Amino acid sequence: MEKKVSKIGVLTSGGDSPGMNAAIRAVVRTGNYHGLEVFGIMRGYQGLLEDDIFRMENRSVANIIQRGGTILKTARCKEFRTPEGRDRAYQVLKGRGIDGLVIIGGDGSFRGAVEFSAEYDIPCIGLAGTIDKDIAGTDFTIGFDTAVNTAVEAIDKIRDTADAHDRLFIIEVMGRDAGYIALHSGIACGAENILIPEQKTDIEAVVQSLQEKERRKKLVNLIVVAEGDEFGGANEVAKVIKERLPNIETRVAILGHIQRGGAPTCLDRLIASRMGYHAVESLIHGRHNVFVGITNNRMNYIPLEQVHKKKGKISPEWMKIVKILAS
Structure with missing residues (x-):
């Protein structure tokens, strides 16, 4: 299928979580494999506003899969919540020719992406990078394990x-x-x-x-x-x-x-790699503005505007297990 994007940016936003580097690695190498130009955006949306962006090749992500934290660093950005801030971000992306984004973060990061994409038609893909496992639509989030x-x-x-x-x-x-x-x-x-x-x-x-x-x-x-x-x-x-x-x-x-720190477990490296790969595949094949999760070991794609924090109740069975096994 004809590619819909040619240059993509990847950023990490909100709280850091082990496995973010594995996801970054997967995005970069999958993008390069398909002939896309991939750009790393430093410090989340803050770095986007400041044009703190650099080209990433395969060697840019060598020897990072086992590292905790994020090589792109992360920050929270109040300015991006404003129309003026998002316009500034768009001008930066337009100047560099970046026509797709992969955002690794939590629900707050995704809310910003939804508004930005609606205003400027920049396709965005969300990956759940949070140790809390509190995003609906995926059995695991990057860093929880x-x-x-x-x-x-x-x-x-x-x-x-x-x-x-x-x-x-x-x-x-x-x-x-x-x-x-x-x-x-x-x-x-x-x-x-x-x-x-x-x-x-x-x-x-x-x-x-x-x-x-x-x-x-x-x-x-x-x-x-x-x-x-x-x-x-x-x-x-x-x-x-x-x-x-x-x-x-x-x-x-x-x-x-x-x-929050330390080398990611095997599970976190695997799901981060899998999610990062499918994020780029989604951009290439026109599946835009979705959250990429894994449910019952199958990829799950949810419109970004429907992604929210998991507020559901913990099953009473879990608490019964706690009571019985602790007796």
């Missing part, structure tokens, strides 16, 4: 010291709007309680659970809390527990940005 494995490794180590001292540890993981990291890592590490934004936290039930375990002399307990839990983060939960259960030795561990 690495982040949750980082959390599991850290929690396993915390359990060792908790066991040595018979302590309760309250561990806060990332997840401002979604509890997937907390849910997956908590189940994998045998946490007694998992607190997530999708489910209202019953702190009284948590206290009663710990009281019951104290009576049974089960002194080593882990509570995993997503940072966006409606009751509050780990420190807020610890405050209540220390007041209600002063005899339980309690410690707080906040894992923080360690979850």
